Amino acid sequence: MKILTLLGSSRKAGNTEQLVKEITAGLKSSTIHLEDHHIKPIVDMRHTEQGFSHIEDDYEELLKQFLSHDIIIFATPIYWFGMSGQMKVFIDRWSQYLRDSRYNMKEELSKKTAYVVAAGGTNPKITALPLVQQFNYIFEFVHMNFEDYIIGNAVKPGEIELDGPSLTKAKVWNRKFAQLQAK
Amino acid sequence: MKILTLLGSSRKAGNTEQLVKEITAGLKSSTIHLEDHHIKPIVDMRHTEQGFSHIEDDYEELLKQFLSHDIIIFATPIYWFGMSGQMKVFIDRWSQYLRDSRYNMKEELSKKTAYVVAAGGTNPKITALPLVQQFNYIFEFVHMNFEDYIIGNAVKPGEIELDGPSLTKAKVWNRKFAQLQAK
Amino acid sequence: MKILTLLGSSRKAGNTEQLVKEITAGLKSSTIHLEDHHIKPIVDMRHTEQGFSHIEDDYEELLKQFLSHDIIIFATPIYWFGMSGQMKVFIDRWSQYLRDSRYNMKEELSKKTAYVVAAGGTNPKITALPLVQQFNYIFEFVHMNFEDYIIGNAVKPGEIELDGPSLTKAKVWNRKFAQLQAK
Amino acid sequence: MKILTLLGSSRKAGNTEQLVKEITAGLKSSTIHLEDHHIKPIVDMRHTEQGFSHIEDDYEELLKQFLSHDIIIFATPIYWFGMSGQMKVFIDRWSQYLRDSRYNMKEELSKKTAYVVAAGGTNPKITALPLVQQFNYIFEFVHMNFEDYIIGNAVKPGEIELDGPSLTKAKVWNRKFAQLQAK
Numbered sequence: 058m059k060i061l062t063l064l065g066s067s068r069k070a071g072n073t074e075q076l077v078k079e080i081t082a083g084l085k086s087s088t089i090h091l092e093d094h095h096i097k098p099i100v101d102m103r104h105t106e107q108g109f110s111h112i113e114d115d116y117e118e119l120l121k122q123f124l125s126h127d128i129i130i131f132a133t134p135i136y137w138f139g140m141s142g143q144m145k146v147f148i149d150r151w152s153q154y155l156r157d158s159r160y161n162m163k164e165e166l167s168k169k170t171a172y173v174v175a176a177g178g179t180n181p182k183i184t185a186l187p188l189v190q191q192f193n194y195i196f197e198f199v200h201m202n203f204e205d206y207i208i209g210n211a212v213k214p215g216e217i218e219l220d221g222p223s224l225t226k227a228k229v230w231n232r233k234f235a236q237l238q239a240k
Numbered sequence: 241m242k243i244l245t246l247l248g249s250s251r252k253a254g255n256t257e258q259l260v261k262e263i264t265a266g267l268k269s270s271t272i273h274l275e276d277h278h279i280k281p282i283v284d285m286r287h288t289e290q291g292f293s294h295i296e297d298d299y300e301e302l303l304k305q306f307l308s309h310d311i312i313i314f315a316t317p318i319y320w321f322g323m324s325g326q327m328k329v330f331i332d333r334w335s336q337y338l339r340d341s342r343y344n345m346k347e348e349l350s351k352k353t354a355y356v357v358a359a360g361g362t363n364p365k366i367t368a369l370p371l372v373q374q375f376n377y378i379f380e381f382v383h384m385n386f387e388d389y390i391i392g393n394a395v396k397p398g399e400i401e402l403d404g405p406s407l408t409k410a411k412v413w414n415r416k417f418a419q420l421q422a423k
Numbered sequence: 424m425k426i427l428t429l430l431g432s433s434r435k436a437g438n439t440e441q442l443v444k445e446i447t448a449g450l451k452s453s454t455i456h457l458e459d460h461h462i463k464p465i466v467d468m469r470h471t472e473q474g475f476s477h478i479e480d481d482y483e484e485l486l487k488q489f490l491s492h493d494i495i496i497f498a499t500p501i502y503w504f505g506m507s508g509q510m511k512v513f514i515d516r517w518s519q520y521l522r523d524s525r526y527n528m529k530e531e532l533s534k535k536t537a538y539v540v541a542a543g544g545t546n547p548k549i550t551a552l553p554l555v556q557q558f559n560y561i562f563e564f565v566h567m568n569f570e571d572y573i574i575g576n577a578v579k580p581g582e583i584e585l586d587g588p589s590l591t592k593a594k595v596w597n598r599k600f601a602q603l604q605a606k
Numbered sequence: 607m608k609i610l611t612l613l614g615s616s617r618k619a620g621n622t623e624q625l626v627k628e629i630t631a632g633l634k635s636s637t638i639h640l641e642d643h644h645i646k647p648i649v650d651m652r653h654t655e656q657g658f659s660h661i662e663d664d665y666e667e668l669l670k671q672f673l674s675h676d677i678i679i680f681a682t683p684i685y686w687f688g689m690s691g692q693m694k695v696f697i698d699r700w701s702q703y704l705r706d707s708r709y710n711m712k713e714e715l716s717k718k719t720a721y722v723v724a725a726g727g728t729n730p731k732i733t734a735l736p737l738v739q740q741f742n743y744i745f746e747f748v749h750m751n752f753e754d755y756i757i758g759n760a761v762k763p764g765e766i767e768l769d770g771p772s773l774t775k776a777k778v779w780n781r782k783f784a785q786l787q788a789k
Contacts (some may be wrong), residue, residue: 069283076640092283098325100275101251101317105399123369140376142281142332146325182376182754183742186735187370193732194321194367205731205771207587213286222261224753342451366559369552374741376549388548388588405571406589434650442755458649464691466641467617467683487633504743505688508647508695515691526717550743553736560687560733 058237060086061126065091066131067146072176072211073134075218080130080174080228084234087126089119091143109153116150117195124165128172128234129201132191135185140192148195167200171229176209176217205230225236241419244309248316248327255359255394256317258401263313263357263408264398267417272302272308282332291348292336299333307348309354311417312384314375317370318360331378344377350383355413355420359392359400388413424603425493426452431499431510433458434533438542438577439500441584445593446496446540450600452490457486457509465515475519482516488533494600495567497558502541505554511566514561517525542575542583571596607786609635609687610675614643614682616692617782621725621760624767628776629679629723633783636675638668639723641694643651647697659704663698666763673714677783680741684726697744716749722780725758754779 062077077088094115102109105186106234107128123129133140155162173192175185196203207226211217245260260271277298285292306312316323321330338345352398356375358368368391379386390409400407424604428443443454460481482507490497499506506514521528527558537559541551551574573592577583611626615724620689622637626637651658672678689697704711724734734757745752756775760766766773 058407060781066284067282071284075360077395092281098275098329099250099319101249101254104251136282136335137328138331139328139373139379142329145320145322145328146281149319149325179377179381183739183752187373187377188740190370190732190735191321193372194362194370198320198362203732222778225778226771229771229774366556366569369556373549373552384548405592405595408595409588412588412591432650433648434653437650451712458647459741464641464695465616465685467615467620470617475633502648502698502701503694503747504740505694508691510687510699511694512647515685542746545747553743554740556736557687557740560736564686564728590625 059126060128062088062130062132065141071100071215072209073132076174076209076227077132077167080230082231091147096146098146099152120154128170130172130174132174134173135181138184139188153174170202170204171196172204173206176211178212181208181210242309243311245271245313245315247271248324255400256315257394259357259392259410260315262354263413279300279329281329282335294364303337311353313355315357315358317366318358318364321367322371336354353385353387354379355387356389359394361395362389363395424493426494428454428496428498430454430456431507433590435572437475438575438583439498440505442542442575442593443498444542446599457513460485462512464512486520494536496538496540498540501541501547501551504550536570537562538569538570539572544578548578608675609677611637611681613637613639622681625723625758625776628683629779631780632643640696642699645695645757647695653676669703677719679721679723681723684724684730684734687699687733710747719751719753720745721753722755723761730757730759
């Protein structure tokens with residue numbers, strides 16, 4: 058059970074990352090911090106004769122790492138009531154590699170289990186529900202199992218410490234993951 | 241009544257753009273095609289002492305153009321049940337300039353009227369509803385008037401021609417805008 | 424192509440009904456006005472040994488009428504951001520008759536096509552979206568085809584006349600239904 | 607801090623009720639079990655000259671009880687991806703009494719705090735989100751504070767015992783309510 062956090066934050070040690078730390082404490086897990094990498098937005102070539110062309114950036118390397126894990130924690134700050142642009146750009150590029158025969162992406166994605174962690178302000182337990190619904194549609198589309206989500210209520214650094222229910226849930230996930238890895 | 245289309249497509253002459261053409265036919269209007277510009281994802285510096293720093297890209301120039309219009313058509317293909325990464329990256333950067341005293345962004349945004357055009361497949365009249373809700377939260381947050389939206393059902397180039405209700409609505413908007421500009 | 428309007432309004436000649444009139448003008452169609460009938464709320468007996476018992480009300484008669492049509496227009500005023508209690512009570516009772524061997528409800532429902540008409544105030548083009556999503560889940564559950572929906576913006580009697588887009592869509596449906604019945 | 611559970615279930619000792627028992631264990635609280643009372647669906651008379659007329663049923667008595675509490679737990683089984691018809695019929699009638707000068711309903715509602723408990727099956731952590739959004743709109747409309755919600759995953763009697771996160775949250779609410787009442 059290899060666990061990966063796909064982290065869409067643009068600052069270090071933010072509330073989203075802190076939730077992830079609770080979730081993965083004491084576990085073997087990896088993190089892709091998207092901010093540390095260069096990823097270009099997709100250029101849609103689905104309907105051209107030549108199809109997608111090779112893009113010079115870090116995406117393929119990250120995709121290989123992404124695909125080599127079983128459990129993916131999609132962890133994003135809530136920017137403007139959605140996932141961060143960084144994370145959206147990462148997911149948009151799936152469209153390219155779903156059509157790339159070198160990757161068996163469709164089948165690989167369908168074997169994974171997704172968890173969503175999203176932290177932000179402005180009444181997120183309500184206003185982040187469209188984001189949860191969007192993630193649900195995304196995972197349904199690629200037949201990825203969407204196991205659960207945490208909506209963290211926090212804006213300023215450290216504020217997540219005041220969100221008891223989110224921290225509790227993070228600890229429950231942590232125990233569950235520990236059991237899965239102990240098998 | 242200056243009209244701007246903020247176009248988030250990554251290919252030319254796609255279905256979203258075609259809808260926009262119907263909407264703006266015969267009108268004086270401008271377009272920012274985000275794909276033609278270089279915009280970096282936000283780096284959140286809200287909680288640092290120094291605040292945001294100057295970013296070398298096309299953003300400020302585009303923002304000035306954006307702010308000089310009264311009606312904004314947010315036109316995006318539906319990528320993964322959301323707005324394109326390109327458009328999300330553009331909106332995320334608002335957080336920086338809402339804190340930049342050179343721009344009176346908060347007040348400027350509150351004077352604008354927003355229209356949303358989103359085109360895509362996979363049952364969009366249902367699956368794009370979270371995107372509409374997200375746009376609604378965005379516009380509420382900046383007190384921008386959210387006037388109406390069109391969800392276009394189209395994947396392959398030209399397919400939008402088969403979506404009668406969307407084309408009809410595009411024409412209704414067109415007449416309305418023509419009247420506004422005639423005043 | 425037998426068309427039925429299931430009307431959940433509690434007053435006569437309201438905005439919802441007016442939209443339905445536009446949609447069915449000149450067509451052969453039936454209406455069940457739920458307000459004119461006595462329907463008891465469901466008592467959930469799914470998990471009892473004896474199962475559901477016979478209920479003394481108008482439901483079975485209405486259900487037979489309902490099941491004998493191909494196209495169902497679920498037309499409800501928007502009360503408290505949802506369908507009317509009257510309509511909800513009608514749908515809740517499906518749970519009973521899905522378990523009643525005298526009705527082949529599961530198969531029958533899966534052959535029907537659903538349209539939704541909902542009219543109300545308080546920014547319905549946004550605030551009625553959860554209702555549309557709920558209807559979508561309902562129709563998915565019983566494999567009914569959810570073809571389209573109209574969200575009418577109207578509170579006071581007659582106000583629907585000012586909602587151009589809804590009236591236009593009503594007329595488009597009307598032409599479509601006329602063609603279907605002409606076959 | 608007077609706590610009331612408004613229970614919309616149609617069977618006794620169901621999963622929703624079990625969650626409520628955890629939430630209110632050891633506390634002073636009341637329950638209105640809607641199933642035990644006779645409530646007629648609303649007849650909309652808002653736009654008639656004479657206005658609403660007196661209805662012969664249990665509603666006014668229940669409304670008085672409802673209005674005399676500070677914290678309301680809206681507890682409903684998830685029927686067809688929404689609140690039960692019983693609960694919807696109860697809420698619909700608010701429209702009548704918001705216009706009844708004997709009740710100062712608008713002001714009274716705005717002083718209350720709402721909690722939502724909804725239990726059902728068919729992937730409720732996702733499919734009940736429109737219901738949460740609907741409740742949010744309802745509470746916003748009457749300026750009631752919407753504090754939190756639990757979506758329980760359970761269909762058969764007793765199944766809620768397997769939904770750890772919901773039980774945990776129920777216990778957290780219980781402690782919080784105990785502290786509020788201890789003041």
